[in-house]
Amino acid sequence: MKAAVVSTFKERLEIKDIAIPDVGAKDVLVKIHACGICHTDLHACHGDWPVKPKLPLVPGHEGVGEIVKLGSEIHHLKVGDRVGIPWLFSACGQCDYCLEGQETLCLEQQNAGYSVDGSYAEYCLANGDYVVKIPDNLSFVDAAPLFCAGVTTYKALKVSEVKPGQWMAIVGAGGLGHLAIQYALAMGMKVIAVDTGAEKMALAKKLGATHFIDFKHDKPSEKIQQLVGGAHGVVCTAVSKVAFAESYRSVRRGGSIVLVGLPPEEMPIPIFDTVLNAVKVIGSIVGTRKDLKECLQFAADGKVKAIIEVKPLEQINEIFADMLKGEITGRIVVDMGNEA
Ligand code: NAD
Ligand code: ZN
Ligand code: ZN
Numbered sequence: 001m002k003a004a005v006v007s008t009f010k011e012r013l014e015i016k017d018i019a020i021p022d023v024g025a026k027d028v029l030v031k032i033h034a035c036g037i038c039h040t041d042l043h044a045c046h047g048d049w050p051v052k053p054k055l056p057l058v059p060g061h062e063g064v065g066e067i068v069k070l071g072s073e074i075h076h077l078k079v080g081d082r083v084g085i086p087w088l089f090s091a092c093g094q095c096d097y098c099l100e101g102q103e104t105l106c107l108e109q110q111n112a113g114y115s116v117d118g119s120y121a122e123y124c125l126a127n128g129d130y131v132v133k134i135p136d137n138l139s140f141v142d143a144a145p146l147f148c149a150g151v152t153t154y155k156a157l158k159v160s161e162v163k164p165g166q167w168m169a170i171v172g173a174g175g176l177g178h179l180a181i182q183y184a185l186a187m188g189m190k191v192i193a194v195d196t197g198a199e200k201m202a203l204a205k206k207l208g209a210t211h212f213i214d215f216k217h218d219k220p221s222e223k224i225q226q227l228v229g230g231a232h233g234v235v236c237t238a239v240s241k242v243a244f245a246e247s248y249r250s251v252r253r254g255g256s257i258v259l260v261g262l263p264p265e266e267m268p269i270p271i272f273d274t275v276l277n278a279v280k281v282i283g284s285i286v287g288t289r290k291d292l293k294e295c296l297q298f299a300a301d302g303k304v305k306a307i308i309e310v311k312p313l314e315q316i317n318e319i320f321a322d323m324l325k326g327e328i329t330g331r332i333v334v335d336m337g338n339e340a
Pocket of ligand 2: 038039040041061087148149
């Protein structure tokens with residue numbers, strides 16, 4: 001099968017012909033139709049983080065497609081089911097975290113396109129218990145970005161505990177951020193988007209953001225304090241240390257800042273201000289299968305729609321180059337050449 005493979009960190013991915021994986025008792029084999037390109041895939045291919053991925057690696061954790069083969073112990077799915085393979089490839093199902101509905105914190109978890117091969121390929125092996133079905137009225141390309149960008153931002157907004165009618169600042173209006181704007185609005189929040197450039201401003205405004213702040217022209221924290229007296233919550237998806245410092249200063253007293261973007265740097269937090277202002281600093285990592293089901297339903301109900309550009313897998317290196325420069329508006333989805 002055709003797959004995009006990285007063999008050395010920071011080197012170009014190569015399109016290779018590799019073996020279709022064997023299906024174990026608890027596995028399903030998914031014929032991939034589409035896969036969204038997440039900035040995490042770029043971090044993986046660059047070896048940016050303290051925990052490194054396997055090498056060689058087939059990246060991709062927004063893969064969607066149809067089941068073509070089932071392991072002998074998988075009885076709740078059938079050949080032809082339309083499913084996606086999220087970042088949470090599998091978890092143990094037995095630890096405290098798994099039992100408490102916090103499976104994304106399981107210490108035994110495997111991650112698609114990181115610790116195991118992902119969906120930049122014509123076929124991807126998945127754990128039958130951890131794939132999530134796609135609602136019938138959602139196309140593969142529309143569903144793909146929801147399997148990471150969608151569920152991650154949906155969950156981040158939930159943990160922010162910001163209420164309907166309150167101000168939510170979305171810092172970084174890229175692949176994740178443009179969906180965060182939509183989920184926040186669908187949840188009844190009022191949105192301020194922060195990013196740069198005319199295209200991202202136009203998109204944020206079109207999606208319904210009340211304000212757009214260009215971080216290259218204005219200091220977002222000052223502007224947000226001035227416009228609304230500080231946001232009730234901030235979800236920071238930007239891959240930039242400065243953006244996190246700015247996000248911290250953008251919340252009002254008692255507000256929450258949810259850290260989602262993953263620049264490999266530290267964020268200095270002033271103890272005095274955090275205590276006196278009772279600010280909540282919250283980390284948020286993807287979402288559970290239940291979060292994913294909910295977030296897909298928002299799209300199936302027409303409340304959220306990823307802005308997508310479809311490209312062939314062969315262009316992956318150019319897509320990564322554009323992503324590194326911050327030049328992608330919305331999400332790029334690669335099409336595996338099957339009918340979407
Ligand atoms: P992206 O490249 O599509 O978007 C990032 C956006 O941030 C771009 O639009 C860029 O212009 C903007 N940006 C850069 N500097 C900024 C600044 N100073 N202020 C405001 N905006 C700024 O990337 P993505 O796919 O949306 O991923 C974003 C980050 O989220 C990555 O680090 C990725 O690894 C991480 N991520 C985290 C989770 C999680 O579960 N926590 C899940 C998925 C992705
Ligand atoms: Zn992702
Ligand atoms: Zn577990």
